[in-house]
Amino acid sequence: xxxxxxxxxxxxxxxxxxxxxVCAMYGCSNPLVYANTASIxxxxxxxxINEEGARYNPHLTEDYVxxxxxxxxxxxxxxxxxxxxxxxxxxxxxxxxxx
Numbered sequence: 215x216x217x218x219x220x221x222x223x224x225x226x227x228x229x230x231x232x233x234x235x236v237c238a239m240y241g242c243s244n245p246l247v248y249a250n251t252a253s254i255x256x257x258x259x260x261x262x263i264n265e266e267g268a269r270y271n272p273h274l275t276e277d278y279v280x281x282x283x284x285x286x287x288x289x290x291x292x293x294x295x296x297x298x299x300x301x302x303x304x305x306x307x308x309x310x311x312x313x
Contacts, residue, residue, distance in 0.1 A: 216264035217279045221257055225282045229257065239292035246287055256293040260284050260307055268302040 230246075233255075237244045246255035262270040263279055278284060288296065296305045 216270075217274070217276050219263050219280065221280050221285065225280070225285065226257070228282050229285060229287050233287045237289040237292050238286040239288055239296065242289060242292050244289035244291070246289065254289060255287045256290055258286050258288045258293050258296060260286060262297075266299075268297050268299050268305065269307055271307075 233246055235246050236242075237246060237255075244254075247253050259267070259279065260269060261274060261279060261284055262268055264270065265272075274284075295301060
C-alpha cells in the first residue's frame with residue numbers, strides 16, 4: 215500500500231531554514247547547499263512512505279508521513295545509510311533526532 219510522497223512548500227522551507235545548511239545526521243557535518251548553486255540535500259522520511267522502506271508504519275496519516283515532524287534533510291551518503299533496510303534496527307525512529 216504506502217502513502218503518497220508530497221512535501222508541502224511550507225514544510226520544505228521550514229526544513230531548510232532549520233537545517234543550518236548541515237546534514238541532520240548526528241556526527242555528520244556535510245553541507246547541504248554549496249554557494250547557493252549546488253544542492254546536495256535529500257529529504258528523508260523518518261517513517262517510510264512505502265512498505266519496502268525502512269521504519270514503515272502503516273498506522274500513520276498521509277498528512278503526518280509528509281510532515282515536518284517526520285522529515286529530515288540529509289546528505290546523500292547519510293540518506294543511503296539510514297534508509298537501508300539492513301540498518302533499520304540501528305537507525306530507529308527516534309535516532310535522527312538524537313543530539
